[in-house]
Amino acid sequence: MNDNxxxxxxxxxxxxxxKKLNLESGKILDNYQLKYETYGVLNPNKSNAVLICxxxxxxxHAAGFYENEEKPxxxxxxxxxxxxxxxxxxxxxxxxxxxxxHGSTGPISINPKNNKIYGSDxxxxxxxxxxxxxxxxxxxxxxxxxxxxxxxxxxxxxxxQWALQYPSLIKNSIIIAxxxxxxxxxxxFNEVARxxxxxxxxxxxxxxxxxxxxxxxxxxLARMLGHITYLSxxxxxxxxxxxxxxxxxxxxxxxxxxxxxxxxxxxxxxVAGFDANTYLLMTKSLDYYDPVKNLGYKIDENLKKTKxxxxxxxxxxxxxxxxxxxxxxxxxxxxSERDISxxxxxxxxxxxxxxxxxKDYFDxxxxxxxxxxxxx
Amino acid sequence: MAFRKDLLLISSWIKPxxxxxxxxxxxxxxxxxxxxNQNVRGYGIDNDIKNIKDSLKKDVNVLQIDLDNNLSEFxxxxxxxxxxxxxxxxxxxxxxxxxxxxxxGKEIIVSFPNMGHWSSRVQLLTKGMMPIxxxxxYTWDKTPNIHLCTIRDFFTFCxxxxxxxxxxxxxxxxxxSNFLIRMMPNLFGEIAxxxxx
Numbered sequence: 001m002n003d004n005x006x007x008x009x010x011x012x013x014x015x016x017x018x019k020k021l022n023l024e025s026g027k028i029l030d031n032y033q034l035k036y037e038t039y040g041v042l043n044p045n046k047s048n049a050v051l052i053c054x055x056x057x058x059x060x061h062a063a064g065f066y067e068n069e070e071k072p073x074x075x076x077x078x079x080x081x082x083x084x085x086x087x088x089x090x091x092x093x094x095x096x097x098x099x100x101x102h103g104s105t106g107p108i109s110i111n112p113k114n115n116k117i118y119g120s121d122x123x124x125x126x127x128x129x130x131x132x133x134x135x136x137x138x139x140x141x142x143x144x145x146x147x148x149x150x151x152x153x154x155x156x157x158x159x160x161q162w163a164l165q166y167p168s169l170i171k172n173s174i175i176i177a178x179x180x181x182x183x184x185x186x187x188x189f190n191e192v193a194r195x196x197x198x199x200x201x202x203x204x205x206x207x208x209x210x211x212x213x214x215x216x217x218x219x220x221l222a223r224m225l226g227h228i229t230y231l232s233x234x235x236x237x238x239x240x241x242x243x244x245x246x247x248x249x250x251x252x253x254x255x256x257x258x259x260x261x262x263x264x265x266x267x268x269x270x271v272a273g274f275d276a277n278t279y280l281l282m283t284k285s286l287d288y289y290d291p292v293k294n295l296g297y298k299i300d301e302n303l304k305k306t307k308x309x310x311x312x313x314x315x316x317x318x319x320x321x322x323x324x325x326x327x328x329x330x331x332x333x334x335x336s337e338r339d340i341s342x343x344x345x346x347x348x349x350x351x352x353x354x355x356x357x358x359k360d361y362f363d364x365x366x367x368x369x370x371x372x373x374x375x376x
Numbered sequence: 377m378a379f380r381k382d383l384l385l386i387s388s389w390i391k392p393x394x395x396x397x398x399x400x401x402x403x404x405x406x407x408x409x410x411x412x413n414q415n416v417r418g419y420g421i422d423n424d425i426k427n428i429k430d431s432l433k434k435d436v437n438v439l440q441i442d443l444d445n446n447l448s449e450f451x452x453x454x455x456x457x458x459x460x461x462x463x464x465x466x467x468x469x470x471x472x473x474x475x476x477x478x479x480x481g482k483e484i485i486v487s488f489p490n491m492g493h494w495s496s497r498v499q500l501l502t503k504g505m506m507p508i509x510x511x512x513x514y515t516w517d518k519t520p521n522i523h524l525c526t527i528r529d530f531f532t533f534c535x536x537x538x539x540x541x542x543x544x545x546x547x548x549x550x551x552x553s554n555f556l557i558r559m560m561p562n563l564f565g566e567i568a569x570x571x572x573x
Contacts, residue, residue, distance in 0.1 A: 330439065331449045337395075337417065343428045343440040360425045367432035 006072065007039045007080045007087055010064035012103060017136045021098075027123040030112065034137050035060050035103025036095035039079060040087035042143070047376050049143040050085065051134060052094040053151030053158035056226070056282045057274060059102035062094040063087075077357050084365035089373045090147060098133050099125040099281040107277030108209065120206025124281060127154075127289045131161045138169070148172035148372055152354035153321060154282065157289050160329065164291055164299070167306030172372050174365075176313045177354040179325035180332065181290040186320065189229055190283040193222035197276045206277055219276045220267030227266050232317035232350035292332070303336035310340040311368045313354075313361065320351035341368065380405060381551035382567055386461060386485055389543065389571055390414060394456035397421065397480060399443055399473075400463030404431030411436060421447075444468040447476045455481040462567075464488045465521040471537060478572070483542065487569035490546075492526030492562040511549060511566055527562040534572065543571040 012035050021029040037060045042049055052062050052075065063079035065072050079085040079092055096104040099122065107122040138146070149159040149170055156178025162170045182190070197203065200218030208214050231239075240259040255261045292299055310333050314326035323344045333340040345361045347353040353361070383406045390396060392414040398406050401420025404427075410416035420431050420438040431438035441449065444467060458481030460473070465488055467473050477484040489511040496507035506516040514521065525533070527546060534541055546565035547553050556564040 327449060334419070334449055334454075335451060339437050340419075341428075341432060341438050343425065343438075346425070360429075363429050364425075364432060367429050371432065371435045 005080045005082050006076065007064035009067060010037050010039065010061070010073070011066075012037050012060055014103065015137065015140050017133070017140070019136065021129070021133065021136075023123055023129050024126040025124050029098070029105065029123070032098055032105035032133070033103075033109075034095050034098070034105075034133060035100075036093060036137060037061060037064075037073075038094075038141075039063055039092040040090055042091040042141075043376070046142065046144050048089060048147055048373075049091045049093060049138075049141070049145075051138070051146050051149040051162075052079070052085075052092060053130075053134070053149065053155035054094070054097065055151065055153040055155045056286065057223075057270070057279075058155070059100060060094050060096040060104075061102070063092070075355065077355075078362075078365070084362050084369055085150070086369070086373070089376075090369075091143075093137065093141065093143070095134065095137055097125070097130045099278060099285070101275035101278040106275070107206075107281065108275050117207075117209045118277075119209060120277060122277060122281065124284050124288075126285055127157050127161050128165060130158055130285075131165045134158070134162075135166060135169070145169045145171060147376060148174055148369070150174035150176070151178075152176040153178065153351065154286055157286075161291065163306045163308045163310070164295070164302050167302065167308065170306065170308045172309045172311065172368075174311045174313070174368070175326070175329060177315055177318055177321050177326075177351055178312070178329060179321045180292055180328050182287055183325075187287050189225065189320075190287055193225055193283060194280050196221035196225070197280060200276075203276070206280075208276070214271070215276045216271045219274065219279060220264075220271045222276075222279060223270040223274075224263045224267045227263060229320045230350055230352040232319065232348055234317060234348045235350055238348065299332070300336050303333065303338055306338070308338070310338055311364075312340065312342045313345060313364060314343075315345050315347045315349065315351070315353040315361075317348050318351045318353060381549070382461060382487055382569065383409065385545055385547075385551055385569055386459060386487065387414065389485060390416065390457055392416070395454075397450065397455045397458045399458065399460045399477070400466070401431060401436075401438060402427050404434040404436040404438060406459065406461065407431070407436040407438075408434045443473060446472075447480060450480045452479050453482060457481055457483050457485060459485045461485070461487050462489065465524045467523065470523050471533075474537075474539065474572075478539070482573075484572050485569065486572060487567060488525065488530070490527050490562065490565050490568050491524040492528060493566055494563050497563075527565055527568045530568065530570070534570075540573045541570050542573055545569045 016033045018031045061073040062075045063073040081088050096102040098104050099106045101108050107118045111118045149162045151159045156175035159173045159175050163173045197215050197218035200215030202213040203215045243258040312326050312329050314323040330342045343364050347358050349356045387409050396416050396418040398420045401422050404420050407418040407420050421441045423442045428438050428440050458477040495509045499507035546561040546568045548566045
């Protein structure tokens, strides 16, 4: 908390959107609420607002500290005074997407139609649906356009989708460790994660909360699997190697290697703060995203409608969304003659590198964003 | 601000309101000039993260791509000009790269330091060691330049591969020509720049 570059104490806010939301699935949410945080100040001509989009397990708490909490928000290294996303210059909006489990309407909320917890009745949500809800929040906050929208992984998909869906409301789109669509391998990992959850004896068809239960084993397994794919072989080797918890082998199946202990800990920690239905929903949203297929040849037409600039960043050791995936985005944008810059950061951190401090990565963000801010 | 003189020559060859791909764009200087003065839509390519950062500072589009790989991100005939300024000598496969450039661009502009300059020849002749000159300042073991050539080499290369030279400029480092350079370009020229189709 003594960090001079910290945004300091933050308090989340809640807005109730009393407007029907037509979902891509055809289902309708009559109304919903969004939990969000803001950092910095919206300038008088409202030209400095930026949107942070979270990834699979993220939420509205991107930066700063909650009262009585030690741990800062999930992107605190990136957002704050004099950080790449400089809260002295920009007004940051960060929300929990619907379908989430940190205060926005989602599977753990009460379904107003029957006053029961939604559970598995909560509709599947797509990236495009999220962008629509983010637009509602934007209107509520009286923001005329985003100076930039930024996100990593699934967040990057939202940033790209903004340019497609509201081409005139976004000036810059920053897409980090992203992809235009998942590969079969990506979907396969997601499916194993979902199966782990749905095979848990406490699953009860997704309506576990009303029974006072939770598919904790399954969700922990899903997280452990996911976590492996977010790290790289190199980073695991560096962090854990083959180090043993005790000095010798026990010849049993207890936790013996450090990596086992770490993964179990990650699983347990995750389960304490995350809902299994939300996890399923987020993975499905990832699987479904495929704007090129959805729009077909019209994607070029759509992209040509936006004056948004793009910054695409990938990481060398990311094998979940490797540089190749980012280059597909680059190619698409080049074909549409958009302003685009791309860089491939040399980093060992795997997919999670987008959450870690790295001088090259941060310099690139800083230089790009400074140019954006000079134009405000 | 002091521009690299050779980039001024190149920018003078590029028509306004065109689309330019600059390979080995360095700090983005050429694209900045072109964007500002000639309303050119430009993209730079470089593989050095420092150059990526510097180009971003100049607010030009820059892509981190290795020129030794193919340039499949770019469609055929999608640019008016593809430029390779003083980087021909650092790539692994010069011919393949020039073919890629000709595929992507309607015209290409290539410049390189002339290994046939008298200062290099004298050094090799008198010292019997790899020349170190103002334009080629590296020792043999530290140089990034793996495909140096002379102006005469380049003419032969173009002839052999049927590249059509539309325009050429052979000058000293300050981008000036003189009587000696005009008489014996391969002996007195320091920088050679070609516009090719």
